[in-house]
Amino acid sequence: MSGIRATHELHARRFSRNLGVAVALAVFVAIVFALTVVKMKRGDPLQGFDHVVRPGMEDSGS
Amino acid sequence: MPDLAISAAQEHEPTFGDYVALLKPRVMSLVVFTALVGLLVAPASLHAIEAVAAMLFIALGAGAAGALNMWYDADIDSIMRRTMKRPVPSGRVAPDEALAIGIGLSGLAVVMLGLATNVLAASLLAVTISFYVVIYTMWLKRRTPQNIVIGGAAGAFPPMIGWAAATGSVSMEACLMFALIFMWTPPHFWALALFMRSDYENAGVPMLTVTHGRPAARRHILAYTLLLVPVSLWLALGPVGGPVSLAAAVVLNLMFVRGAVQICMRPEAVAQGDGYAAEKAFFRASLFYLFLHFGAFLADAVVRQAS
Structure with a gap:
């Protein structure tokens, strides 16, 4: 049971593209995570206004 | 298959x-x-x-x-x-x-x-x-x-x-930085259009070099380069600027205006003869102009932070 092997130049190209997309997605996830940590540590409001006015959030100055 | x-x-x-x-x-x-x-x-x-x-x-x-x-x-x-x-x-x-x-x-x-x-x-x-x-x-x-x-x-x-x-x-300084790039763009692209010769014409893109002729484009490059000077100096003398920005603005504008005057004075035949050397040099200089200008703002910000 060997792994998937590239049998054509096309497969190598697809692999490099998939790898690039995977790295880009991993970077995106890392940035969203890091941003979340920064904003939570600072105590930013994590929930914005929806269709209902919330007096408590107005006081927070957001 | x-x-x-x-x-x-x-x-x-x-x-x-x-x-x-x-x-x-x-x-x-x-x-x-x-x-x-x-x-x-x-x-x-x-x-x-x-x-x-x-x-x-x-x-x-x-x-x-x-x-x-x-x-x-x-x-x-x-x-x-x-x-x-x-x-x-x-x-x-x-x-x-x-x-x-x-x-x-x-x-x-x-x-x-x-x-x-x-x-x-x-x-x-x-x-x-x-x-x-x-x-x-x-x-x-x-x-x-x-x-x-x-x-x-x-x-x-x-x-x-x-x-x-x-x-x-958004403040006045942000608007001035906007203005600096806005005034810089036409000379940058018209210099490119001058030495790319027939590219835009073949594609049917009405660049100034195609619609008004190359001498007109040369005059416009000089006009916009001159208009760039006060914007650059205003920024350098304002809160965003400082000694580095001012020195950079003076030197870069002198070089840029000199290049624009040279382009404006050049007959097309001479430019064609030397393979548009001055136009290509001006185009490259325009990239340095912007990078160094913004680099100078950054340097002044670092100096301000340090002091």
Whole structure:
């Protein structure tokens, strides 16, 4: 049971593209995570206004 | 049969590098640098993570606008020597794919910039993308010789976005940084149009060199270069500037005006004779002009922080 092997130049190209997309997605996830940590540590409001006015959030100055 | 299937699939099998090229990385580098300077010289600071995220999403937005430009302009890009090797005109990326990537990344960049920083910065990024794609690419580029004058606004927004990301507002300094790039864009592109000769004409793009002639373009380069001087000095003498910016503004403007005068005085036959050496040198100098100018603002900001 060997792994998937590239049998054509096309497969190598697809692999490099998939790898690039995977790295880009991993970077995106890392940035969203890091941003979340920064904003939570600072105590930013994590929930914005929806269709209902919330007096408590107005006081927070957001 | 499998080989035939592979051959057919290869026609639209872009590499990751093709996708990167679709986002015009060279244009992106200028956008990122000017936006970064706008963010760092602003009188407010972001957390490092927020600043990195802001830069990334501004760059992504600029890249998305580039992809949409490439999708729409594929027909004329395939005619011009300078652009015919781009991913869409060369057939490496399918037009529909470029459109989907452009729209998807635009939305992602705007929403994420809004979440990372503030709504004003995100709105300015959305305006920038729309301006570049709709106003410049779809409307002005093929209709008027003022295309790059008005369209230049799209390239002028990044420092203002960086400033807005840091401060949540737009001030006179941000507007002056916008004005600096806005006034710089026409001489930069008209110098390119002078030495790219028939490229724009063949593609039917009404550049000033085509509609009003090359001598008129030379005069316009000088006029806009002269208009650039007060903007540059105003910035250097204002809160964003300092001794480094002032020295850079004086030296760079002297060099730039000298180059513009030289271009203005040159007869076309002489320029053709030396392979447009002065025009090419002016074009290269224009890139240094902008990088060094914004680099000087950054240096002054560092000096201010240190003192």
